[in-house]
Amino acid sequence: MKKVILLSVELVFLIWFFLPFLLKRVINVGNLFGMCATIFALVMTLWNERVQELLMKWREYKLFFYGEWAVRSGAVLILLLLVVSAGKIAVAGYEKAPAGTPVLVLGCKVNGEKPSTILEERIDAAYDYLSKDEDAVCILSGGKGIDEGISEALCMYHGLTKRGIAKERLILEDASTSTKENMEYSKAICVEEGIGNKVVIITSEFHEYRARLLAKEQGFTTYAYGASTNLLYFPTYFLREVLGVSYMSVSGWFGK
DSSP: OHHHHHHHHHHHHHHHHHHHHHHHOOOOHHHHHHHHHHHHHHHHHHTHHHHHHHHHHHTTSHHHHHHHHHHHHHHHHHHHHHHHHHHHHHHSSEEOOOTTOOEEEEOOOEEBTEEOHHHHHHHHHHHHHHHHOTTOOEEEEOOOOTTBSSOHHHHHHHHHHHTTOOGGGEEEEOOOOSHHHHHHHHHHHHHHHTOOSEEEEEEEGGGHHHHHHHHHHTTOEEEEEEEOOOTTTHHHHHHHHHHHHHHHHHHHHTTO
């Protein structure tokens, strides 16, 4: 019974990671890693007894014994790193800002001239925030990729103005191609416009931690207003972000 429950859980996660690709052709390191990990877990559960038999046999060789110990230790360290990264991401999404604090909305994929699901969620969050705080000005940050019909900034601009947000409140930053550039170019706008260094970052909740970390490097004092992510895509994007934050942490340790 225990084996059946475990297999069922693993199969659910495998499908969950695969569905974004099946339905929307979303493929990134998050669902690739997730699918590989769940397939490995399924194999280990299905053939656990056989695997244990082989391990017992191979452990007679000292070289394998020490190699297995090194692999297990490395796996534990990696798991701890991923868990710590996940915890940082989970708590970074919400921090209320004083009224009138300028807003920085980060772009995401544009399909032709229409926002992707993730970008639509960020537009929803920006509209909700700007409707409540009518004194806040807003920087819309995101350039145009080679497979996008318009820039992410312009796509967000269209989405917000159609809902009634005054165009005078919106400033477009349409040159950036990464989160790091979002922050660099938006910082230049803040200096040019005399906006200051305090901003509310609106992005997907799983993206808030890394975004705020990069914003801090540019001298920003940040607050957060995380956009809720569709449950279908959440595991894929959350795991991708966990891997990204973990990589940043390891790179920082080695001074890269």
